[in-house]
Amino acid sequence: MSAPTGVVQQAIVWLNDPLTWTEPGGILELAGEHLVMTAIAVVIAAAVAIPTGAWLGHSGRGAGTVVWLTNASRALPTLGIILLLAAGGLFGNTATVIAAAFFAVPVLLVNTYEGVRGADPDAKDAARGMGMSDGRILLQVELPLATTLVSAGLRVTIVQVVATIPLAALAGGGGLGQIIALGMGTQRYGEVLAGGVVVAGLCLLIDAVLAVGQRLATPAPLRLRAG
Amino acid sequence: MPGNPWFSWSYVVNNAPLIWQRTLEHAGLTIEAVLISAAIAIPLGALVSRSRWLAGPVLGTAAVMYTVPSLALFAILAPLLGIGRTPVLVGLVVYALLIILRNTVAGLSTVDPAVTDAARGLGYGPGRLLVQVAMPSALPSIIAGLRLATVSTVALVTVGVVVGYGGLGQLMFQGFRNNFYRAEIMTATLATILLALVLDLALWAVGRALTPWLRRRTA
Numbered sequence: 001m002s003a004p005t006g007v008v009q010q011a012i013v014w015l016n017d018p019l020t021w022t023e024p025g026g027i028l029e030l031a032g033e034h035l036v037m038t039a040i041a042v043v044i045a046a047a048v049a050i051p052t053g054a055w056l057g058h059s060g061r062g063a064g065t066v067v068w069l070t071n072a073s074r075a076l077p078t079l080g081i082i083l084l085l086a087a088g089g090l091f092g093n094t095a096t097v098i099a100a101a102f103f104a105v106p107v108l109l110v111n112t113y114e115g116v117r118g119a120d121p122d123a124k125d126a127a128r129g130m131g132m133s134d135g136r137i138l139l140q141v142e143l144p145l146a147t148t149l150v151s152a153g154l155r156v157t158i159v160q161v162v163a164t165i166p167l168a169a170l171a172g173g174g175g176l177g178q179i180i181a182l183g184m185g186t187q188r189y190g191e192v193l194a195g196g197v198v199v200a201g202l203c204l205l206i207d208a209v210l211a212v213g214q215r216l217a218t219p220a221p222l223r224l225r226a227g
Numbered sequence: 228m229p230g231n232p233w234f235s236w237s238y239v240v241n242n243a244p245l246i247w248q249r250t251l252e253h254a255g256l257t258i259e260a261v262l263i264s265a266a267i268a269i270p271l272g273a274l275v276s277r278s279r280w281l282a283g284p285v286l287g288t289a290a291v292m293y294t295v296p297s298l299a300l301f302a303i304l305a306p307l308l309g310i311g312r313t314p315v316l317v318g319l320v321v322y323a324l325l326i327i328l329r330n331t332v333a334g335l336s337t338v339d340p341a342v343t344d345a346a347r348g349l350g351y352g353p354g355r356l357l358v359q360v361a362m363p364s365a366l367p368s369i370i371a372g373l374r375l376a377t378v379s380t381v382a383l384v385t386v387g388v389v390v391g392y393g394g395l396g397q398l399m400f401q402g403f404r405n406n407f408y409r410a411e412i413m414t415a416t417l418a419t420i421l422l423a424l425v426l427d428l429a430l431w432a433v434g435r436a437l438t439p440w441l442r443r444r445t446a
Contacts, residue, residue: 007307075378075379075427077396077420080412080419083402083403083412084413087231159294163295163297163298170388170400171403180298180299180302183302184302184390189305192305193303196299196300196301196303197303198299199296199298199302200295200296200299200300200303204291204294204295207294
């Protein structure tokens with residue numbers, strides 16, 4: 001193994017080569033693939049988790065299940081799930097998107113559940129008094145009041161998925177993890193370091209962008225109260 | 228070999244020594260990481276909750292570190308620290324740190340001010356106040372943090388396989404390379420979950436033994 005300084009230098013040289021970024025299979029293409037996979041996984045997770053969480057929160061049922069789900073999801077080794085799916089015939093990207101969605105559902109579900117459940121009971125009573133149906137109360141009163149928590153949940157979920165997708169590379173999939181896996185395979189540790197920096201940078205960048213998005217997604221009256 | 232079964236007891240029996248060895252590696256790494264994290268995070272949490280101006284930067288830095296994906300962190304650490312156990316351990320410590328730190332700060336902030344006042348009235352100095360009054364009150368929250376950190380560390384160790392040290396993750400990856408040997412991957416995945424449950428249960432028992440007053444209150 002080369003000395004740390006050599007590795008750092010290699011990483012800097014590699015990152016400074018414009019071809020590294022623009023060539024086919026370069027950083028930009030892999031980052032694009034990474035983000036597409038993230039988007040698909042998040043959309044799948046949201047489609048499952050938000051309606052379920054909203055309904056459970058509205059009816060007040062399933063609190064125990066929700067708590068259990070959150071705890072259990074932390075123990076699940078994502079790598080194991082990806083490799084199991086691969087062994088079952090779902091390779092690379094598909095397996096990773098599914099595993100990431102699996103991983104993302106509990107966070108989003110819990111936040112939606114808590115948000116809807118915690119909606120001001122006075123507001124719910126008022127809505128009921130005005131003759132709103134259950135469905136309308138959920139859509140027009142509880143969900144808007146829950147947006148703060150739901151958007152916070154979405155932010156955590158998206159960042160988590162961006163952070164999970166790199167594991168795809170271990171099961172022959174794409175995304176930025178490929179740089180790390182390839183570097184390890186060919187023992188070019190400078191590239192491993194550079195890949196790590198790129199993946200970490202993307203996560204921090206996405207988190208920063210989403211922090212702004214989260215603020216914009218919070219309805220102005222709720223924002224005032226929080227800030 | 229007939230097909231490629233998901234579950235195979237004969238695989239487990241034939242490979243028991245290897246599975247056991249990997250499980251021990253996995254558990255050892257987890258326990259070491261959580262202990263180091265706790266040794267850093269609990270005193271740091273006590274310090275942070277005493278001086279408000281420290282809280283923002285410390286918790287903020289920890290949160291930023293937490294955002295960095297495990298694979299990326301291991302990839303950054305491995306070339307610098309060498310391939311193997313060390314980079315994985317350092318990475319795990321970083322992740323566990325934030326969880327324990329946050330729960331320590333949260334626990335210390337819920338200490339009843341009346342109790343603190345009473346202890347001060349009895350002539351307790353700041354050091355004794357922290358050790359004998361504030362810490363015991365924060366203990367349930369700290370233990371909750373330790374449990375959370377342990378369970379997520381067990382899951383994270385598997386990712387360490389990329390830099391050459393993943394405990395049970397090594398079995399998963401080996402099974403994947405071995406022509407998708409399902410039983411091996413499944414066994415390792417289930418063993419990981421089981422290990423998380425066992426360690427969580429052990430910590431729960433420790434927490435219960437350390438906080439007898441909570442039981443008395445509910446009983």
